[in-house]
Amino acid sequence: MISSQMLKGMLEGCVLKIIAEHETYGYEISQKLITYGFGDISEGTIYPMLLRMSNKGFIQAEYRESSTGPRRKYFSLTNQGEEELKEFERQWKELSQAVTNLFDGTSSE
Incomplete structure (x- = not known):
């Protein structure tokens, strides 16, 4: 299981990235994270994060009827969110490569 401290920044x-794949709702996001190996991320973590990302202008929300219960709030990326995702991916690749270099004993110089 990945530690919560490590997860915080990522x-x-x-x-x-999950929202970029298709419009989705909070519970589905938490289930996707589980399938990718992130462990059980509580809805108490997901929903406040979605609110923060909405307030930053990264995502937008739309309520839709559900065939299995109450209306759901579906999220999609904004243009600003797409840019943020690209920047996250760039930084992640740089960090990932640095950690790989460190553990492999490979210098980037």
């Missing part, structure tokens, strides 16, 4: 970018 989770927002990962949620942006």
Whole structure:
């Protein structure tokens, strides 16, 4: 299981990636994270994060009827969210490569 401290800095970018794949809602996001190996991320973590990302202008929400219960709030990326996701991916690749270099004993110089 990935520690919550490690997840803190990465989770927002990962949620942006999930939303970029298709419009989705909070519970589905948490289930996707589980299938990718993130462990059980509580809805108490997901929903406040979605609100923060909405307030930052990264995502937008739309309520839709559900065939299995109450209306659901579906999220999609804004243009600003797409840019944020690209920046997250760039930074992640740089960090990932640096950690790989460190553990492989490979210098980037």
